[in-house]
Amino acid sequence: MKKSxxxxxxxxxxxxxxxxxxxxxxxxKITDENRITAALPTIKKLLADxxxxxxxxxxxxxxxPDPAATLAPVAERLSQHLGLTVKFHDCDCVVCDETLTLVDxxxxxxxxxxxxxxxxxxxxxxxxxxxxxxxxxxxxYVNDAFGSAHRAHCSTVGVTQFVGETAVGYLMEKExxxxxxxxxxxxxxxxxxxxxxxxxxxxxxxxxxxxxVDKLIIGGGMAYTFFAAKGHGVGTSLLEADRIEFAKEMxxxxxxxxxxxxxxxxxxxxxxxGKDAAHKTVxxxxxxxxxxxxxxxxxxxxxxxxxxxxxxxxxxxxxxxxFEFPNFAKGTLALAQALAALDATTIIGGGDSAAAVNQLGxxxxxxxxxxxxxxxxxxxxxxKLPGVEAVQxx
Numbered sequence: 001m002k003k004s005x006x007x008x009x010x011x012x013x014x015x016x017x018x019x020x021x022x023x024x025x026x027x028x029k030i031t032d033e034n035r036i037t038a039a040l041p042t043i044k045k046l047l048a049d050x051x052x053x054x055x056x057x058x059x060x061x062x063x064x065p066d067p068a069a070t071l072a073p074v075a076e077r078l079s080q081h082l083g084l085t086v087k088f089h090d091c092d093c094v095v096c097d098e099t100l101t102l103v104d105x106x107x108x109x110x111x112x113x114x115x116x117x118x119x120x121x122x123x124x125x126x127x128x129x130x131x132x133x134x135x136x137x138x139x140x141y142v143n144d145a146f147g148s149a150h151r152a153h154c155s156t157v158g159v160t161q162f163v164g165e166t167a168v169g170y171l172m173e174k175e176x177x178x179x180x181x182x183x184x185x186x187x188x189x190x191x192x193x194x195x196x197x198x199x200x201x202x203x204x205x206x207x208x209x210x211x212x213v214d215k216l217i218i219g220g221g222m223a224y225t226f227f228a229a230k231g232h233g234v235g236t237s238l239l240e241a242d243r244i245e246f247a248k249e250m251x252x253x254x255x256x257x258x259x260x261x262x263x264x265x266x267x268x269x270x271x272x273x274g275k276d277a278a279h280k281t282v283x284x285x286x287x288x289x290x291x292x293x294x295x296x297x298x299x300x301x302x303x304x305x306x307x308x309x310x311x312x313x314x315x316x317x318x319x320x321x322x323f324e325f326p327n328f329a330k331g332t333l334a335l336a337q338a339l340a341a342l343d344a345t346t347i348i349g350g351g352d353s354a355a356a357v358n359q360l361g362x363x364x365x366x367x368x369x370x371x372x373x374x375x376x377x378x379x380x381x382x383x384k385l386p387g388v389e390a391v392q393x394x
Contacts, residue, residue, distance in 0.1 A: 001393065001394045002167070002168045002172075002173070002176070002388065002391045002392070002393060002394065003165075003166065003167040003168070003391065003392045003393065003394050004167055004168055004169075004170075004173050004394075005042060005045055005046060005142055005167050005168070005169055005170065007167060007394060008140060008165060008167050009049070010046055010049050010050065010051035010140055011049060011050035011051065011108065012050060012051075012052070012108055013051055013052065013139040013140050014051075014052050014054060014103055014106070014137060014138050014139045014140070015046055015051040015052065015053050015054065015138065015139070015140045015141075015142060016054045016056065016134060016135075016137060016138035016140070016141050016142070016159070016163070017042065017043065017046065017053060017054070017055050017056070017142045017144060017169065018056055018057065018141070018142070018143045018144065018145045018148070018155050018156060018159075018387075019035075019039045019042075019043075019055050019056070019057045019144055019145055020035050020038075020039070020057060020144070020145035020146065020147040020148055020171075020371060020372075021035060021036060021039070021055075021057035021058075021059060021071060021074045022035065022057065022058055022059050022060065022147065022148070023035050023036060023059065023074065025059075025060075025068075025073065028073055029073065030073050030074070030077055033077055034354075034358070034371070035147070035371055036074060036077055036078060036081065037081065038171050038371050039144055039169075039171060040081055040082070041169075041170045041171070042142065042144045042169030042170045042171060043055070043078075043082065043111065044082070045170065046142070047082075047109050047110075047111060048109075050108040050109055051108070051109075051140075052103070052106040052107065052108060052109075052110060053106075053110070053111040053112070054103060054106075054111075054112055054113075054114060054137055054138065055078075055086075055111060055112070055113045055114065056094070056113070056114040056117055056134070056155055057071065057074070057113075057116070057117065057145065057155075058116055058117045058118045058123065058148065058153075058155070059071055059074070059116050059118070060116075060118070061118065062116065062118050062119060063118075063121065064119060064121055065092040065119045066116075066119070069116050069118070069119075070090070070115065070116065071088070071113055071114075071115060071116050072088055072090065074113065075087075075088035075113045078111075078113065082111070084110075084111070086111050086112065086113050087102065087106075087110075087111070087112035087113070088112070088113050088115075089102055089112055089113065089114050089115060090115055091114075091115055092115060092119050093119075093120070094114050094115050094116070094117055094119055094120050094130075094133070094134075095114065095130075095133040095134060095136065095137060099114070099137060100136065100137060103137045117153070117154070117155045120154070122154060123153050123154045123155060124151070124153055126152050126153055126154055126157055126158045127154065127158070128158065130154040130158070131154040131158030131159045131161065131162060132162055134154060134155060134158075134159040135159050135161075135162030135163045138159070138163050139163070139164065139165070140163065140164075140165045140166070140167070141159055141160055141163040141165070141166045141167075142166070142167050142168070142169050143156060143160075143166070143167075143168055143169065143172055143387055143388075143390075143391055144168065144169025144170070144171045144172050145172070145387065146171060146172050146175040146176075146370070146371055146372045146375055146376075146387075147350070147371045147372035147373070147374075147375055148372075148375070148387060149172070149372065149375045149385040149386070149387030149388050150372070150374050150375040150378045150379075150383070150385050150386065150387070151386065151387065152386040152387075156386065156387035156390070157386050157387060157390045160390040160391065161390075165392070166390070166391045166392045167391060167392070168388070168391050171371065172388070174368065175368075175370060175371065175372065175375075175376070175379075176388065178345070178347050178367065178368040178370075179315075179347065179349075179370065179376060179379045179380070180379075181345075182313055182315055182345065182347050183208075183209075183212060183315075183379070183380060183382070186212070186312070186313035186345075187312040187313050187344075187345065188214055188312055188313065189214040189215065189310055189311050189312055189313075190212065190213050190214050190215075190311070190312070190313045190314075191213060191214065191215045191216075191217065191307065191308060191311040191313070191314045191315075192209045192213045192215075192216050192217070192314070192315045192316075192317075193217040193219070193304075193314065193315070193316040193317070193318075193335065194206065194209075194216065194217070194218050194219075194220075194222065194317055194318055195218070195219045195220030195221075195222065195223075195316075195317070195318030195319050195320050195332075195353070196220045196221065196222060196317070196318025196319060196351075196352060196353075197220065197221040197222065197238060197318075198221065198222060198238075198240060199222040199225045199226075199240050199243040199246065199247060200240055200243055201222075201377070202222060202317075202318070202377070203243070203246060204381035204382075204383075205317070205377055205380045205381050206250055207250075207381075208380065208381050208382045209315075209380065210250065210253050210254055210257060210259055211257065213259060214259065214260070215259065215260040215261075215262065215307055215311075216254065216259055216260070216261045216262070217262045217304050217307060217308075218261065218262065218263055219263075219264055219296050219300070219304070219318075219319075219320040219321075219331060220318050220319055220320050220321065221237070221238035221293075222238075222318070223263055223264050223284075223293075223296075224237040224238055224239050224293055225239055225240045225243050225244060225247050226247045226250075226251070226263050227263070227284055227285070227287075228241070228244050228247070229244050229245075229247035229248045229251060230251070230263075230285075232284065232285040232287070233287055233288075233289065234287055234293065235269065235287040235288055235289050235290060235291040235292055235293070236289075236290060236291065236292040237267075237269075237287060237291075237292045237293040238292075238293075260307070262303060262304065262307055263284065264284050264296045264297065264300040264303075265283065265284055265297070265299050265300050265303055266281050266282065266283050266284055266296070266297030266298065266299045266300050267281065267282060267283075267284050267287060267293040267295070267296065267297050267300075268280070268281050268293065268294055268295040268296070268297055268321065268327075268328060268330075268331075269281070269282055269287055269288075269291040269292060269293050269294065270291065270292060270294055270328075271290055271291055271292070272292075273292065273294070273322075274325075275324075275325035275326070275327060275328075276327070277294075277327070279294065279327060279328070281297040281298065282297075284297075284300075294321055294322050294325075294327075294328040295320060295321025295322065295327075295328040295329070295330060295331045295332075296320045296321060296330075296331035297331075298330075300331065301330065301331055301334040301335075304320075304331075304334070304335060304338070305334060305335065305337075305338040308335075308338050308339065308342060309342075311342060311344050312343075312344045312345065313344060313345045313347075314339060314342065314344055314345070314346045314347065315347045315349060315380065316335065316339065316346070316347070316348050316349060316353050317348075317349030317350070317351070317353050317376070317377065317380065318349075318351075318352060318353055319331075319332040319352050319353060319356045320332045320334075320335060323352075323356045323359070323360070329356075329360070332356050332360065333360050336356070336357050336360050336362040337362065339362070339365070339366065340362045340365035340366070344367075345367045345368075346365075346366045346367045346368075347366070347367060347368045347369075347370065348366050348368070348369040348370060349370050349373075349376040349377065349380065350369070350370035350371060350372045350373040350374075350375070350376040350377075351373030351374075351376075351377075352373075354369045354370065354371075354373075357369065
């Protein structure tokens with residue numbers, strides 16, 4: 001068990017909190033603030049306990065200072081949510097002499113936000129100089145950025161070597177509890193649903209989960225590689241020819257382990273990729289040469305939702321079709337509705353699945369929606385996350 005913010009005393013101390021404020025921006029406006037609201041419980045707890053808070057995060061993938069990737073809009077939204085002024089330190093160096101002065105001026109229960117950590121090129125290389133800079137402004141370090149926990153960067157790993165006390169925030173604690181319990185100690189029947197575009201993205205996840213689940217449901221673009229493994233034509237559907245052998249191995253492994261592996265029995269196909277493309281439903285083993293699969297069909301929706309009825313733990317990662325187009329969102333919607341109605345622990349594994357569930361209006365019906373796409377995938381693979389490992393144990 002990792003030390004949590006409930007285990008530490010922060011009154012009067014400088015607390016560096018690594019948040020995940022990697023929010024989508026359009027023309028400087030935040031279009032989805034789920035990651036900001038997810039950080040609020042930890043921030044409010046540390047402020048109420050009298051900490052002097054210094055928040056940090058990355059945003060996007062800048063290779064150095066970039067005005068388009070500034071965290072200024074985040075400071076503005078945080079101020080509104082918290083009902084107090086979040087002082088934004090707009091410095092491309094992230095930490096400099098002026099930062100130290102501003103931190104020293106912070107009073108108990110006040111908060112400031114540093115500029116994008118990736119404005120420093122050392123960040124993603126986990127170089128010691130920047131790690132020491134970050135540590136120089138902190139008595140305590142708190143990591144609440146599960147979405148970045150799979151990255152060994154200065155602000156997630158390096159800084160912990162130079163700060164005396166470290167802990168995880170409420171969001172990180174929640175992610176570790178739900179994902180950890182689901183994978184290692186699930187209430188059964190345990191069902192995993194995997195979708196999305198590519199088999200190659202999910203190879204280690206499939207491998208790991210086949211040893212743990214009772215049922216594995218596969219849909220989305222990755223299903224066509226499994227169709228090919230069964231000898232079916234897939235037309236112009238998404239296909240990873242170099243993963244067909246792997247798909248064959250997984251079908252065999254499921255059989256050997258007694259895991260029910262479900263694939264779509266019918267598919268919604270079109271001749272072009274577009275939201276208004278003319279489409280029809282065909283059996284999954286009857287996709288014509290110049291047609292592509294874009295969603296699961298009605299019979300598959302019934303098959304998959306029926307397979308979920310007795311589930312007590314469900315992990316879902318990856319949509320069933322091109323959910324951004326209403327014509328091809330019916331499969332993803334049907335699964336979201338089925339999960340919402342279950343008396344079970346339902347966990348959405350971040351990324352596109354989280355976006356889909358929220359967009360379709362079922363986010364509040366799920367037990368837990370992970371904030372980390374890549375991090376949750378690596379966790380489901382059974383990997384240890386550097387940003388978690390770096391925090392002190394209780």
